[in-house]
Amino acid sequence: MTKTILAVDDSASIRQMVSFTLKGAGYEVIEAVDGQDALDKARQRAFNLVLTDINMPRMDGLMLLESLRKISQYQAVPILMLTTESTDEMKAKGRLAGATGWLVKPFNPGSLVEVIKKVIK
């Protein structure tokens, strides 16, 4: 069965690149434009993995992460942060909030697919 990934980023070009890369690797990809949009979509259906940016309007990626972890359905779902932020402080915040991993932009398509294969169930 095809695994479904929720790709969250306020940048249309990043969403396109993530979507293009992951669809090419055989995943179904649903896009969300910010944390709030992602949370609404995550409540409507189940995803096998969430890949989210941090700096976004309305709801940022860390808040989305915290909100998703409060939903029982998403307690064990891998949530990867894909961001330009790379300070130890930010990574610690992500880890504390329940992130599965931290990917610093720019991403390499091959490496992104490799990591997703490793963590997706």
Add this chain to the structure above:
Amino acid sequence: MVDDQNEHRRSDLCVPDNSLTELGDCVYSDESDEFFLNIKNDLNQVDRLVSDAVNNLVINFKFISQLTKSHHEMVMAIEKLAVPDQSEPILELLRRQMMIADKIEHELEEAITSLQFGDLVTQLLAHTSNQLDVFIRVLQRIDGHNKSLPAEEKCLMDVGQGISKAMRIARSRTKEKPVVQQAMHNGEIELF
């Protein structure tokens, strides 16, 4: 002694009220408002141009990738047809075609990494624009306060100090720069 010198400098900078009027009598004016607005417009224009170019490039590369896949499939189909004849020159040409297709795919992956510069640029511009917004707001507030002062207390030095103070506050109230990357290398990956 140092205090005397400072006092002297301060009295040099404290100019009569009419000079301040010539300077506009404030740290924030319609002219500065227009100046800052132009800077913000320039930043927005850069962002729009970069975003537009990146979006178009992503579409172009996506199309190239789809064409490459079709080409790849076509080469494999031709290879199947050529195998019964065992025509070595044809098989060699097809092998080269496959090598070219693989190289194009690799280059496309590299292009996707580089194309993410658009997102980095947008975030940096938003950060700069935000700093400017905070700076303008603080200047307006300081200006409002200065205008309420009696004329004899107005001083050119206060204008300079007001601007410095606005810069300091703008720096402290703006979030840290969200982009530290200095080049388009692949970012690190860490699994927790």
